[in-house]
Amino acid sequence: MRALPLATLALLTSLLLSGCDSPANTPPAWQLGILVDTSGPSASLGISGRNGMQLAVEQANAQGGIQGRPVELVFRDDAFNPVQARHAAGELIALQVDAALGPMTSLVAEQVAPLFSDAGILLMGGSPLTRQLAGRDDQFFRTLSHDNPDARAIARHLREALQLQHLAVLVESSNSAFTRPWLDDFTAHFEALGGQLHAPIEFQRDHQTDFAALARQALASGPQGVVLVSSALDTALLATQLRQQHPGLPLAAPAWSAADDLIGMGGKAVEGLVTSQVFDLDDPSAHFRAFRDAFEKRFGQPINTASVTGYNAAQVLLEAMRQGQPGESLKQTLLRIRRFNGLQYEIVFDDYGDSHSPFYLMVVRDGRYSRAD
Secondary structure (H helix, E strand, C coil), rough: CCCCCCHHHHHHHHHHHHHCCCCCHHHCCEEEEEEEEECCCCCHHHHHHHHHHHHHHHHHCCCCCCCCCCEEEEEEEEECCCCHHHHHHHHHHHHHCCEECCCCHHHHHHHHHHHHHCCEEEEEECCCCCCCCCCCCCCEEEEEEEECCCHHHHHHHHHHHHHEEEEEEECCCHHHHHHHHHHHHHHHHHHCCEECCCEEEEEEECCCCHHHHHHHHCCCCCEEEEEEEEEEHHHHHHHHHHHHHCCEEECCHHHHHHCHHHHHHHHHHHHHCEEEEEECCCCCCCEEEEEEEHHHHHCCCCHHHHHHHHHHHHHHHHHHHHHCCEEEEEEEEEHHHECCCCCCEEECCCCCCCCCCCCEEEECCCCCCCCCC
């Protein structure tokens, strides 16, 4: 048998080696779950958060992925419903995603965080502020404070700056993992300053909720102002009814209400409302403007606190994936690094995956959030 020429052998060797780079042998994509409400009462919050997360991942993929691997997103809807949330979390766990982002509410976080922890899958929270998940050695991390710093600031502003002494409170109870601790903190601070709160009026939102009746009930005691401990949508609806019945009535709401498109939903009814935000959405810095422009171009909507929070959460998780060492879990990587650059502040995790975030006391003026102090 005649020997093959050296040139032919070289060509065959080259072809064989190139076959090693076939798609079947390329590293698999990372799979990240995203679990937020896209169909329930907090869907606007969830979609904004999801869009921020998605933008961060798309930008990472445009730069070559993470450690040479693309990142694929697996979306699930929690519908702000504990049963559906647990089912959706179970689907992501069954898929063995590398990690998950979300949820955006405390109600859902308390339901799904233990499931991900039991499965050994890291869950990077969006905006759940519940303190019930703090101080736990688990797989749940978050980039926002859980100790309600806005409750103290809002109480002080209402009592000292606005000289209000008697307040009514309307509180939405379905997200009680957040609303009750926040109201407890606000009550303690306001009463310590000599203020008085009328008995809180609790409601659980559904398609039959009579917001006009709730407003009448809150006003029946003759308060000097009303605190609305509810989602952005419910706050907007309640503010509309309260201002129709009592124009100019001072209103206040926690940062949770301002995380979503409260001004777009409430319009003139939320003018003068006192609240707080984690981010300065008018930040003129170059890197924040770049994020804002990219987000608005990609999704055709303005940024809000939820979208910034989602972007921050995803960026932190992606950076941990980028810096992970052989044999190291994502939790171990996060705790080894601990400090991450957020869009506006440094995110620092403690031993339990909790962190502290700044906040800005705000008031709605001329359809925009302005500093109250």
